[in-house]
Amino acid sequence: MSNKSFTFSRFLKNILIMAGIGIIFVLFFFFIYLPSSTNHNETITVPELIGLTFDDLDEFVIKRDLRYEVVEDSGYSETSDPLSILSQNPKPGSKVKMNRKIYITLNAMVPPKVKMPNLINTDVQNAEDILNTNGLKLGSLTYEPNLANNAVLAQTMNGKAIEAGTSIFKGSSIDLVIGDGEGVQRFLAPNFIGKTLDDVKFQINASNLKLDVINFIQVDSVDVNTIYKQLPPAGSMIRSGSLIEIWVNGNDANNEVPDEAPEGDVKMEK
Incomplete structure (x- = not known):
């Protein structure tokens, strides 16, 4: 049994020794043991994975001491190959610790429906x-x-x-x-030249056109009651409902214009 008497100085000395040992232990744990066990200051640059196929992941991830996990909700891009990588997290170029997991989104095999x-x-x-x-x-x-x-x-x-x-x-x-904003079909104007007035009226009605003006003028170049001029000219582009003006060789408007075509104005010239 020790004969040393208790003194306050001896007690304080023991406390300081124990505190020093504790501080040394803490410093050793945080600055020596922990960094060595967690590869402190040792980082890996995350590679660019977007555009790669799923089969290429092992070469670009596992061989770099990283891991990957495929996100359940796949995306879709028409311009990317099926099962190619559309996005990744962390982003390319990020600095991460070894064995860090990279989350990736794959392009769907079949486009989603809308x-x-x-x-x-x-x-x-x-x-x-x-x-x-x-x-x-x-x-x-x-x-x-x-x-x-x-x-x-x-x-x-x-x-x-x-x-x-x-x-x-x-x-x-x-x-x-x-x-097209026009509401009607365009087509080429028929050729009425050389036909009789009755034939032309029938053709105008059948073509869904409208007889506008009938000009009765005597000429010597065609037979009586024959069309020798028309507007719009034959072959020009017109549409349904267009107005047609014709010139007829004749001088008797009353005999040449039947009642069923009242919309056509009649002009007589000599």
Whole structure:
């Protein structure tokens, strides 16, 4: 049994010794042991994975002492190959510790489906914006006679009409039928020269045209009651409902203009 008596100085000395040992232990743990066990100051640059295929991941990730995990919600890009990498986290060039996990998003094998929007009666520019918003593409435009200028009359895909709400693959091309704003079909003016007035009236009615003015003028170059001039000229581009003016060799308007064509004004000259 020790005969040394207790003194305050001896007690304080022991406390200081114990505190010093504790400080040394803490410094050793945080500045020597912990850095060595966690590879302190040893980082890896995250490689560029976007665009690579899934089969190339081992070479670019595992061989660099990194790991990867595929995010469940796959994305889709029409311009990328199926199962190619669309995005990654952390981003390329980031500095990470060894064995860090990189989360990647793969391009889907099959495009997701979207609902076909309703484009009928919208203008072309608005229709294209709607298609882009829904992940669809504007295909060919076909113009048809219709008073609705630049408006969508029909929406088709692969030559068949497609109704709004139909499920189709994202990235599909939609063809549109557009109104030309004219509402009528254009065609070449018939040739009335050399025909009789009755024949011309019949032909005008059959062509959905309107007889505007009949000019009766005596000439020696054609037979009586024969057309020798017309406006618009034969072969010019006209549309349904256009007005036709004709010149007839004759001098008797009352006998040459039947009651069924009251819309044609009659002029007589000699």
